[in-house]
Amino acid sequence: MAGSHRAALSGSTSTDPTGRGAVAAVWRIESARIVGALARYTGDFALAEDLAQEALAKALVTWPRDGVPRNPAGWLLTVGRRRAIDGFRRRSALDEKYAVLARDLGEDGAAPGDGADDVLWDPDQIDDDVLALMFISCHPVLSREARVALTLRVVGGLTSDEIAKACLVPTATVQARITRAKKTLGAAEVPFEVPTAEERTARLGSVLNVIYLIFTEGSTASSGDDLIRFDLAGEAQRLARVLARLVPDTPEVHGLLALLELTAARFPARTGPDGEPVLLEHQDRRRWDRAAIRRGRAALARAEQVGRGLGAYGLQAAIAECHAVAPSVEETNWERIVLLYEALGSLAPSPVVDLNRAVAVSMARGPAAALPIVDGLADSEALANSYLLPSVRGELLSRLGRADEARAELARAVRLCGNERERAVLEGKIADLTASG
Template sequence: MGTADVEAVWRIESARIVAALTRFTGDFELAEDAAQEAVAEALVSWPLASPANPAGWLMATARRRAIDAIRRRTALQDRYALLAVDSAVDSAIDEEIDPDKIDDDVLALMFVSCHPVLSSEARVALTLRVVGGLSSEEIARAFLVPVPTVQARITRGKKTIAAAGVPFELPPAAERRERLGGVLSVIYVIFTEGSTATSGDRLLRPDVAYEAIRLARTLAALQPDEPEVHGLLALCELTAARFPARTGPDGSPVLLDEQDRRRWDFSAIRRGLAALAKASTRGLGPYGLQAAIAATHASAPSVEATDWDRIVVLYEALGRVAPSPVVELNRAVAVAMASGPAQALAIVDELIASDRLPGSHLIPTVRGELLARLGRRPEARAELELAARLCANQRERSVLLRKAATLS
């Protein structure tokens, strides 16, 4: 077994291993460090002798590393307490066959990684590391930050959890739904970075987006009765379904009205619609409403044949349950398609007057498009050039500049 095999097993089993170790040692940081040491040992050992049970090998090795670490820092008079820990951890392998306990452990690991005491950056890094099984290098590449920055976020996050005394347990039922929103938010942040990169020379980072989808599927399996979990999964699947048509052979963006819809991933659309049906059982929340918008696009044969009136209504509903300037901006785009650019321009100008998206390239992008449709070409060009200056993604910037050039 080579490096790729180790990485594949780790990606699948990491959450279960770290969760089981955390439950039995009571130390999140120790568990994660021990698991990483087991992976490092596997990279050396497995090419020489492949284990019959790779996941069990990783778990047993990580367990030994955790016990060694406890022994090193335990005073002689505390060795009896260590024996109890040793015995409890030894039982982890036996309890791994209990699927319900595994589910609880992995779910608890998600809640710990996304705990409110952590910064948003630390939540993302820890979730990708301990739940997703990504290395610091992979996380750094995904978010275009230096590896030491990622490592520092992970280290600070683990120390913050320890200092705050965050227990490794599922939150009480009364808190769980509220805390679940934070978990969903972290997964969605990861997905949005993959679906439209905030910076760099690539429009899409599919590997990041698909990792978020994997996390969403895991969460949906662990929380099957939570509609918004299925709503997020539906939104991610339906959005990712368009990935094959969103870029050309050279990586340049292909706008919605120019996409070859035959290239859309119809398997992902079917999965998304199935998840949306589960999300609809008790009324749609914010993620479910966004998924319903994505489903309306997915079912339309063209931009012109899209049910824009329905999309406007869905954005209005979304604005009531989860108001934000981005929702209003997207509503303006839908209004432009349903009722014309003049009405949409009024919505955008209200956003500008209230200064609700300062420094964002999104408002001048939409305003430039609306002005162009109204025949106000010099103003439109100025807006699109402003949007290009504000945009950090090179691919998006090139599209904006190309549009501006056509308005000369």
């Protein structure tokens, strides 16, 4: 691994005179392993993340001056471990942790670069470290926003500025969330370890949910000027692939990976030349990413192979597969999609699932069959603050020839929609209705 990194980075320094690009590249690839290894050595997750950041800061000073080490990840890990030793030494020269860490490191006073490149990585231990890191970052004691921020920081290797940009919040907000999250984990005395098999099953849902939330925000941004945030969605895909490798016998992990791959496969056709949204019926399916579709279908097959029936993510992936293999909207197997949504609604009831089922019913059986489902959701006020419900209801009313009611619903959707691109689509539909009227 170190050799391949060195080869990849040797070219980057020629176009990056400051050397900061090389540091950023290594950090993005290896940060989770480094933080995980430091957490295992120190037994303190919050301290490990701080030590890793200190090592990163030192690399930003040292590498541009002295060149990229032969083993960049080993260099960062060694610096982090020595920072830990220094801290323990300051507390007590006889501290037992210092003795253990010093013995593991083989400390001889050498500066980083003199043998620091030669730290060996145990692949099995690395996998356990990264898996433990995922479970800690997504621990149930943390808020949803904190789980997302911490996962992107310590598992994804994103900086606070990058997370803030992706989540459309100030950098200070992200930093505060991460700080509070680490304090909460410390106060709860959450150990750095891979949960037991029983505990892992219960807590895996939180990990999957965080990855799904990251991807959902990336695939359809809740606010801002861009419909898709490719970097955020891509990071969620990467995390899902890592998790699928770490727990290969868990069906819902593969189900989530399949859903992300099959959904992302449509990204190239979802926006036009100026970034405007392109609705499913108008997308050029030749632009869909066929490699992503193959990966998604393979992951879905794996989920079916290792499980006893599909879970919630697997069912959503099966729905996405129906779209992926259909030559057109008209030739899509809408009846199968309706059945899959019914199964999903039984397994994981949600007003959003019911709304999506209504859309499928409208395609399979007509808008008159779907409108009562949507009206029931409107009466329940389950999606009172979502633009999705009036958007779908407006579309159904439009297809039924009830133009005035459709315009009113679409206008309400415009008021509730936070994304500029999607709002423009809704306004276009209102304009079309007005012109045709």
